[in-house]
Amino acid sequence: MVANGAQVYICDVNESALVACQRALPTVGALKADVADATQVDRFFAAALTQLGGIDLLVNNAGIAGPTAPVEEITVEQWEQTLAVNITSQFLCTRRATPHLKAAGGGLIVNLSSAAGLFGFPNRTPYAAAKWAVIGFTKSLAMELGPYNIRVNAICPGIVEGERQDRVIAAKAQAEGRTVEAVRAQIIRQNSMGTFVQAQDIANMVLFLASAAGSKISGQALSVDGHTETLRT
Numbered sequence: 001m002v003a004n005g006a007q008v009y010i011c012d013v014n015e016s017a018l019v020a021c022q023r024a025l026p027t028v029g030a031l032k033a034d035v036a037d038a039t040q041v042d043r044f045f046a047a048a049l050t051q052l053g054g055i056d057l058l059v060n061n062a063g064i065a066g067p068t069a070p071v072e073e074i075t076v077e078q079w080e081q082t083l084a085v086n087i088t089s090q091f092l093c094t095r096r097a098t099p100h101l102k103a104a105g106g107g108l109i110v111n112l113s114s115a116a117g118l119f120g121f122p123n124r125t126p127y128a129a130a131k132w133a134v135i136g137f138t139k140s141l142a143m144e145l146g147p148y149n150i151r152v153n154a155i156c157p158g159i160v161e162g163e164r165q166d167r168v169i170a171a172k173a174q175a176e177g178r179t180v181e182a183v184r185a186q187i188i189r190q191n192s193m194g195t196f197v198q199a200q201d202i203a204n205m206v207l208f209l210a211s212a213a214g215s216k217i218s219g220q221a222l223s224v225d226g227h228t229e230t231l232r233t
Contacts, residue, residue: 106149142219158225
């Protein structure tokens with residue numbers, strides 16, 4: 001977004017990640033904040049609005065993998081944390097951004113769902129439940145905010161290459177008593193293109209939706225996943 005002229009303000013719970021981002025992109029504003037906490041969201045938006053002066057685009061992309069376990073082994077605390085970060089955070093940020101998008105005469109909200117928001121996902125029930133909820137939240141908002149020229153879409157990434165996915169694969173391997181290599185190979189076979197997605201692929205979709213080319217796209221769950229066929233082992 002910065003490379004295409006946008007003014008950007010971000011938050012994260014990982015302070016070192018914020019520092020690294022600001023070193024690479026000095027114009028980006030940043031604040032350490034947990035978007036699952038309403039008070040911290042309020043503080044984040046106050047800081048962002050002070051720097052930006054308004055909002056045209058909100059990207060709700062915070063998320064955690066949650067537990068990998070049979071449903072009877074998942075604790076209430078694990079369930080609640082997964083939903084808090086993956087869907088409640090989107091509500092908290094959207095409710096703060098919407099008045100400013102209306103004041104701007106329109107804008108765009110992009111919510112990160114997942115291929116797990118389109119399929120069942122055994123042993124990942126909290127994550128799948130949250131990601132399905134994101135799509136319902138997105139479609140309802142698109143109807144509610146369309147009259148204000150505010151578009152709302154969800155992106156459903158497939159398996160995104162990176163350190164986070166490495167942790168998910170390791171957890172799955174441990175839970176199922178398999179090797180990491182076997183789990184990785186099985187995941188690759190889940191999509192038609194036999195490939196992992198890159199983070200830049202997701203960023204490209206956000207950029208497209210924010211461009212004039214995406215100006216009439218709203219209420220959609222857009223997969224960027226190499227065509228996921230199944231999430232079952």
